[in-house]
Every structure is written in C-alpha cells, then in structure tokens.
Amino acid sequence: MVRSILLRGFDQDMANRIGEYMKDHGVNFIREFVPIKVEQVEEGTPGILKVTAKSTTGDQIIEGEYNTVLLAIGRDPCTRKIGLDKVGVSINEKTGKIPVNDEEQTNVPYIYAVGDILQDKLELTPVAIQAGRLLVRRLYAGATTKCDYVNVPTTVFTPLEYGACGYSEETAVEKFGEENIEVYHSNFWPLEWTVPSRDNNKCYAKIICNIQDNERVIGFHILGPNAGEVTQGFAAAIKCGLTKEQLDSTVGIHPVCAEVFTTLSVTKRSGENIAVSGC
Structure with a gap:
C-alpha cells in the first residue's frame, strides 16, 4: 500500500x-x-x-x-520529551524536527544538532556522520568547512537500483526555473542483460544541467544494475563542478553502464526517442 x-x-x-x-x-x-x-x-x-x-x-x-505484513513506519524524532523547551530550543510542532542554520546551530547559539532530527535535511546515516565530524572540527579545530546537504550521493536498493546525487528534476525546476535547466537522458542496456534479451529499455540515466552556469551538472540520476557503485564515483566529480562539456569529452569505458553518461545527447524538451537496441 x-x-x-x-x-x-x-x-x-x-x-x-x-x-x-x-x-x-x-x-x-x-x-x-x-x-x-x-x-x-x-x-x-x-x-x-x-x-x-x-x-x-x-x-x-x-x-x-x-501471509506476511511488513510495516514501513518511517521515523519519528523523539525531541519533545528531552527538555528542549526548558532551554528554549525551537522544534517544529508538527514534525518534532529541529530547525538549524547552515552550521547546524539551533536558535539557541550554544546548542547544535545533527542527524535525522534536523528539519529539511536528508535522513541518511553517512550525512549525519559527516555533519557531526565537520561540526566538531569547526568548534574545536578552527576549521570552516560546512556540510554539503545538496550534492549527497544516495541509492535506493529497489530490485532495479536507483542512484542519485544533487537535485531532483522537480526541485531543480522550482529553484532555477524550467527555462534555465536542461535535462539530458537515455535508456541503456547492460551487457549482462543482452544475452537473455532481458528488459532492454528499463534502465535509464539522466543528468540535470544549469544552463546559466555553463551547463553544470546539478542533478545525477541512474536506474540500473550497481547504480550505487556508479553514483559514488560521479558524486566526487559533481562536487568539483562537473559540466556537460566535461562529460562529453570523457572517454567512456565500453561496455559498462556508466558509459551512458559520456554519450548523452537527447534532451527531454526535444521529445526525441531514447530507446536503445544494444549495449
């Protein structure tokens, strides 16, 4: 359900x-x-x-x-009964989550929060670990680096893996305007699926580019085998400001799934066919 x-x-x-x-x-x-x-x-x-x-x-x-019922109940922050009201820390009354600024600082200057209890932040364990490490370094080691909550690679381990980094298409349109983004996309056919002729147009890749910023890649999405492994590597490039031109000038490894990102040429707005017939 x-x-x-x-x-x-x-x-x-x-x-x-x-x-x-x-x-x-x-x-x-x-x-x-x-x-x-x-x-x-x-x-x-x-x-x-x-x-x-x-x-x-x-x-x-x-x-x-x-025969079996599995409940995916989600997460519920246990913030209402730990005394935050006594020290004046604000929480979202509806969700129980804690609003913070870009340094994980609450409305009480000497109280910080990290992890899944943060309002409008990603609920991912590696993000919480990274945010905690960076916060400690800023507080006690004189560092200045803040946690990047946008260019975070993640994977959904559905039967066909989904890897993503950066903005979703909906969020990119909302933030930058539809006229200022270009979406390049394509189906692809993994080599190991060709012999059994398995699902030849189910795997899919797309990048979302900011036209006003030299077509910088602001969203990366892949649906296919080992999507997490593919996404992890591209995430570093995206944090470094990867552009569509740089992807185009990269020599692809044939025949691997990640190769599709070096040959993307069809835009969503063009409406052209993206079906493939071989790996």
Whole structure:
C-alpha cells in the first residue's frame, strides 16, 4: 500500500519508473490507501493475516488476506520529551524536527544538532556522520568547512537500483526555473542483460544541467544494475563542478553502464526517442 506517492523526496520521474518496473515483475501497488487494522485469521508458518485499509482521499474501505505484513513506519524524532523547551530550543510542532542554520546551530547559539532530527535535511546515516565530524572540527579545530546537504550521493536498493546525487528534476525546476535547466537522458542496456534479451529499455540515466552556469551538472540520476557503485564515483566529480562539456569529452569505458553518461545527447524538451537496441 502506498499512502500517496512512491519515494517521497526523490525524483518522481525516477520513482515512477521504479514503480513500473516492480509492477511489471509482479508487485501490486495499492495506491492512496493506509492500513488501519491487522488481524490474525489463521496461525501457522506462514499464517494468514487480514488487513483492513482506508482510502487517503475518501471513505472507501478495503480488505485483503496475506501471509506476511511488513510495516514501513518511517521515523519519528523523539525531541519533545528531552527538555528542549526548558532551554528554549525551537522544534517544529508538527514534525518534532529541529530547525538549524547552515552550521547546524539551533536558535539557541550554544546548542547544535545533527542527524535525522534536523528539519529539511536528508535522513541518511553517512550525512549525519559527516555533519557531526565537520561540526566538531569547526568548534574545536578552527576549521570552516560546512556540510554539503545538496550534492549527497544516495541509492535506493529497489530490485532495479536507483542512484542519485544533487537535485531532483522537480526541485531543480522550482529553484532555477524550467527555462534555465536542461535535462539530458537515455535508456541503456547492460551487457549482462543482452544475452537473455532481458528488459532492454528499463534502465535509464539522466543528468540535470544549469544552463546559466555553463551547463553544470546539478542533478545525477541512474536506474540500473550497481547504480550505487556508479553514483559514488560521479558524486566526487559533481562536487568539483562537473559540466556537460566535461562529460562529453570523457572517454567512456565500453561496455559498462556508466558509459551512458559520456554519450548523452537527447534532451527531454526535444521529445526525441531514447530507446536503445544494444549495449
């Protein structure tokens, strides 16, 4: 069941492609419903559980019987009962998260916060570790480097991996304006999928470029095998100001999935076909 959209906070073009891939491979998404009751119908291994769910957009109620029920409940900051109100630290009353400035400083100058409790920041363990290290160095070692919360590589380990770094397409349009970004994209066919002729137009790559900044790459997205491994390497280049021209002038390694980023030529706004017939 999906409360509203798939992979909230991620690029929705990519999220929907993941959804379609999973649907094609037997996953049934029940959209805009949330479970309100789970009852055991039959004991055993596996047993039978009856799930009652309610629509998030109306009053419709549905029921279904399953062998296994897994609840992805998300995270809830435990900030309301640790005395922050006594020292004057502000928290978001709705979410319990803590607003901070770009140095992880709360509204109380001598109190800092890092990690998943931060408002409008990424909920990723490596980000929390990096932010904590940099904060300590600024406080006690005279350093000045701040945590970069934009160019953060991450991967969603769905059946077809999704790797990303930088802005989603939606956020880029909102921040820079649709007329100021160019999206280059293409399908690609991994070599190991060619012999069994497997899903030849499911893997997908795109970059989002800032036209006003020499087509600097501000968003990197890949859906395919080992997407995390591919994304990790490109993330360093993106932090260094990678541009479309630099990608074009890079010699690709053939035949690997990452090669597609050295040959991207079709823009989304052109509407041209991006299907491929070989690796």
